[in-house]
Amino acid sequence: MSEGQQPPRTGEPERAEPETAEATEASERPVTSGAESVARALERTDVETLFGVQGGAIMPVYDALYDSPLDHVTMAHEQGAAHAADAFGIVSGEPGICLATSGPGATNLVTGLADASMDSDPLVALTGQVPSTMVGTDAFQETDTTGVTNPVTKENYFAGDADSVGDTVGEAFALADAGRQGPTLVDLPKDITTGSTDSEPAAGTTPETYDPPERADSEAVETAAGVLARADKPVILAGGGVIKGEACAELREFATEYGIPVVTTMPAVGAFPEDHELAMEMAGMHGTGYANMAITHCDAMFAVGTRFDDRLTGGVETFAPEAEIIHADIDAAEISKNVAADYPLLGEASVVIEQVHGAMADERAADMAATGERFQEWVEQCQQWQTDYPMDYPMDEDDPLKPQFVVETVDTATDDDTIVTTGVGQHQMWAVQYWTYTEPRTWVSSHGLGTMGYGLPSAIGARFAADDDQSVVCFDGDGSFLMTLQELAVAVRENLDITVFILNNEAVGMVRQWQDSFHGGRRMASEYPWVPDFAALAEAFGARGFRMEGHDEVADVIEDALAYDGPSVVDAFIDPTEDVYPMVPSGGANGQFVLAEEQL
Amino acid sequence: MTEGLQGPAPEERPQPSGRRNAQGIRIDPEMEAVHDPRRTALSALVQNEPGVLAKISGLVSRRQFNIESLTVGTTTNPETSRVTLVIEEPEPGIRQVEKQLEKLVNVISVRELGDDAIRRELVVLKVHGEEPDKVNAITDMYGGETLDAGPRTITVQITGDEQKIDDAIDAFRQFGIRELARTGQTALARGEEWTTHAEEERYERTQVRQ
Ligand SMILES: Cc1ncc(C[n+]2csc(CCOP(=O)(O)OP(=O)(O)O)c2C)c(N)n1
Numbered sequence: 066m067s068e069g070q071q072p073p074r075t076g077e078p079e080r081a082e083p084e085t086a087e088a089t090e091a092s093e094r095p096v097t098s099g100a101e102s103v104a105r106a107l108e109r110t111d112v113e114t115l116f117g118v119q120g121g122a123i124m125p126v127y128d129a130l131y132d133s134p135l136d137h138v139t140m141a142h143e144q145g146a147a148h149a150a151d152a153f154g155i156v157s158g159e160p161g162i163c164l165a166t167s168g169p170g171a172t173n174l175v176t177g178l179a180d181a182s183m184d185s186d187p188l189v190a191l192t193g194q195v196p197s198t199m200v201g202t203d204a205f206q207e208t209d210t211t212g213v214t215n216p217v218t219k220e221n222y223f224a225g226d227a228d229s230v231g232d233t234v235g236e237a238f239a240l241a242d243a244g245r246q247g248p249t250l251v252d253l254p255k256d257i258t259t260g261s262t263d264s265e266p267a268a269g270t271t272p273e274t275y276d277p278p279e280r281a282d283s284e285a286v287e288t289a290a291g292v293l294a295r296a297d298k299p300v301i302l303a304g305g306g307v308i309k310g311e312a313c314a315e316l317r318e319f320a321t322e323y324g325i326p327v328v329t330t331m332p333a334v335g336a337f338p339e340d341h342e343l344a345m346e347m348a349g350m351h352g353t354g355y356a357n358m359a360i361t362h363c364d365a366m367f368a369v370g371t372r373f374d375d376r377l378t379g380g381v382e383t384f385a386p387e388a389e390i391i392h393a394d395i396d397a398a399e400i401s402k403n404v405a406a407d408y409p410l411l412g413e414a415s416v417v418i419e420q421v422h423g424a425m426a427d428e429r430a431a432d433m434a435a436t437g438e439r440f441q442e443w444v445e446q447c448q449q450w451q452t453d454y455p456m457d458y459p460m461d462e463d464d465p466l467k468p469q470f471v472v473e474t475v476d477t478a479t480d481d482d483t484i485v486t487t488g489v490g491q492h493q494m495w496a497v498q499y500w501t502y503t504e505p506r507t508w509v510s511s512h513g514l515g516t517m518g519y520g521l522p523s524a525i526g527a528r529f530a531a532d533d534d535q536s537v538v539c540f541d542g543d544g545s546f547l548m549t550l551q552e553l554a555v556a557v558r559e560n561l562d563i564t565v566f567i568l569n570n571e572a573v574g575m576v577r578q579w580q581d582s583f584h585g586g587r588r589m590a591s592e593y594p595w596v597p598d599f600a601a602l603a604e605a606f607g608a609r610g611f612r613m614e615g616h617d618e619v620a621d622v623i624e625d626a627l628a629y630d631g632p633s634v635v636d637a638f639i640d641p642t643e644d645v646y647p648m649v650p651s652g653g654a655n656g657q658f659v660l661a662e663e664q665l
Numbered sequence: 666m667t668e669g670l671q672g673p674a675p676e677e678r679p680q681p682s683g684r685r686n687a688q689g690i691r692i693d694p695e696m697e698a699v700h701d702p703r704r705t706a707l708s709a710l711v712q713n714e715p716g717v718l719a720k721i722s723g724l725v726s727r728r729q730f731n732i733e734s735l736t737v738g739t740t741t742n743p744e745t746s747r748v749t750l751v752i753e754e755p756e757p758g759i760r761q762v763e764k765q766l767e768k769l770v771n772v773i774s775v776r777e778l779g780d781d782a783i784r785r786e787l788v789v790l791k792v793h794g795e796e797p798d799k800v801n802a803i804t805d806m807y808g809g810e811t812l813d814a815g816p817r818t819i820t821v822q823i824t825g826d827e828q829k830i831d832d833a834i835d836a837f838r839q840f841g842i843r844e845l846a847r848t849g850q851t852a853l854a855r856g857e858e859w860t861t862h863a864e865e866e867r868y869e870r871t872q873v874r875q
Binding site: 211212215216219220223240272274275354358361362373378381382383384386387388389390396397398400401402403404405407453454455456457458459646647654656657658659660661664 | 668669670671672673674675678679680681682683684685686687688689690691712715716719720723727757760761764765767768770771772773
């Protein structure tokens with residue numbers, strides 16, 4: 066029976082809050098159906114929060130969750146569920162879990178899956194499916210979910226029987242977390258989840274054929290360490306894999322002991338403290354001038370856990386053109402995919418950094434009469450570039466509000482462990498450029514896919530994964546916020562303490578900037594003079610709304626918004642002409658970043 | 666009032682003279698490293714599970730690898746199938762296909778076949794039947810077999826390496842080819858060499874047990 070034919074509901078049944086004692090009991094209830102087995106597999110993980118939206122084909126799973134101690138957060142849209150689970154995964158390090166029904170529910174997850182896939186975020190999606198007997202008939206709400214999600218998942222499964230479905234979910238979870246993390250999906254036909262079984266799912270393990278390397282070949286490590294030791298101008302390029310692979314401590318130790326400057330990619334922001342003297346911060350299209358100078362002029366690059374995205378490299382012809390590249394990655398397919406690696410090191414980031422660290426010590430004993438000052442001249446050069454190309458913005462008190470100033474002031478007003486999430490556009494770049502990140506897993510953004518609308522749902526997911534005393538703020542654009550703002554309803558219902566700063570320029574600003582720069586100022590479809598009153602809108606949802614206009618209001622409004630215990634939205638009317646610089650035009654040379662439109 | 670971004674303009678900055686080629690390979694001025702496309706066969710041992718072929722072909726198509734043929738069939742082990750892919754790519758591309766395939770969870774082992782590998786292809790072709798004797802002569806010449814002969818059409822099969830199939834097709838053109846179907850290459854490593862490592866390991870495991 067389709068959902069449409071079901072009798073109208075007379076009232077919502079009261080869901081009894083499971084008490085702790087009952088909850089434990091509940092998780093020991095016997096498995097009687099595929100859906101119960103799925104619920105049990107989820108209970109076996111360390112994750113306690115699920116994000117999803119109900120629907121006909123997933124209903125048996127929800128029914129099984131009714132008795133489960135797991136906490137389910139109903140989102141307004143499945144895209145929101147996927148982004149929330151994705152952010153949960155980034156902040157906690159454990160795969161986030163999202164659920165959706167078949168057809169439209171599943172297709173609504175696709176953007177979130179693609180986002181997680183591009184950024185190697187651990188995520189498990191469970192989708193309902195029409196009964197297996199009806200698969201392929203274009204049944205009501207049927208979509209070939211495994212087909213549609215093939216290119217955007219690390220692995221996906223079509224559950225074949227009730228006895229093994231719990232194991233499959235366990236495997237999907239283990240796989241999402243193992244090696245190079247990523248999204249997995251299990252499609253759950255309704256007859257499988259309703260099918261009877263008493264099969265208790267085993268503890269989830271990865272399949273035998275999946276065998277990511279742990280330690281790099283020691284000979285290769287020695288050679289690579291020799292290259293680094295003998296270099297005059299080495300840099301470490303930390304990619305997202307450093308955070309995903311829990312290698313930040315190893316990175317910090319290694320870089321500081323040898324005095325090697327550290328450049329990060331955008332997903333690695335927070336891997337190395339940006340207030341450290343060796344920190345060159347983020348490189349690439351909107352990276353700092355000094356990071357881009359450092360990678361352009363280095364003679365050896367120790368790249369860890371990066372896939373050399375084109376937003377980082379610019380044109381590959383001019384990327385670190387004179388550097389010998391040591392590339393450490395857990396995914397062999399990343400080696401020499403975009404930039405050829407002279408010295409590939411396959412293994413886990415934390416292990417490989419330690420291996421190289423150890424081998425450097427041997428090198429040093431052998432032929433470097435060296436100390437931490439070995440690279441001093443180069444470090445001074447890098448610091449000179451920091452002086453030459455400071456991250457600064459022009460600001461007069463009477464100017465319209467500068468977005469950079471808003472970001473800096475929120476940074477000052479909050480603790481170091483505050484989590485920042487963003488949408489995609491200019492505001493995202495200001496949020497990464499003008500905030501000083503010092504801790505991993507505090508920067509949550511959509512890097513590889515660049516998904517507008519990521520900000521609010523990811524703030525919700527981050528809130529669930531964050532410690533209670535950790536703040537969560539979201540910098541969003543008016544355009545990005547409009548894409549998923551319905552999730553405010555969820556933030557209000559769950560009374561989540563998050564603060565959204567909309568850097569409102571009444572435009573899809575990043576597009577406007579490119580049109581001004583590359584299309585002769587023809588602002589086709591990029592100006593939004595019709596954006597709603599976001600503060601009033603927030604109030605309509607039951608959140609607190611604030612407006613922010615002049616520079617003199619900034620500190621007070623920030624204080625009030627942060628002080629509010631619940632979701633608040635600050636509509637910050639920023640200078641609509643403000644652009645993001647420095648900028649490496651796409652496909653250009655990193656060292657040729659421009660500082661203003663005239664230099665393009 | 667603060668200053669804003671500053672520093673030497675792009676053209677005033679020092680620029681390194683080195684460069685990479687379009688494949689991201691650092692160019693040693695002594696030794697230009699540019700790789701021309703090369704045609705080769707990869708053999709992949711995969712788990713016999715629904716959807717595996719879709720995953721492989723999806724991977725190949727979305728990464729825009731230049732694929733010439735793809736064949737698939739089961740092996741002696743009912744749990745596995747062998748996929749043979751013929752691709753034409755520059756060196757880094759070949760390694761990429763190999764590594765991307767290896768990344769698929771259902772793929773057990775992938776290996777590029779050497780030049781001496783045994784490669785075979787089958788073509789079934791249907792020509793006009795006006796000159797049956799001549800058709801027979803060509804079929805014999807290529808060691809083929811006649812599968813169907815009627816007053817108007819003759820259908821034959823030829824097996825052999827790719828070059829032989831190409832030549833045979835050329836030879837049959839004189840009769841007017843109505844239709845043809847080629848299977849694409851399937852191949853095994855020559856002699857004692859194993860086609861994929863996984864098969865060698867499995868063989869050794871099962872030998873020990875016996
Ligand atoms: C879903 C989606 N659609 C379109 C784009 C293309 N795009 C990239 S940045 C951008 C502008 C974003 O505008 P806004 O959110 O207002 O932020 P701003 O740049 O103004 O800070 C657009 C449209 C995108 N990244 N994602």
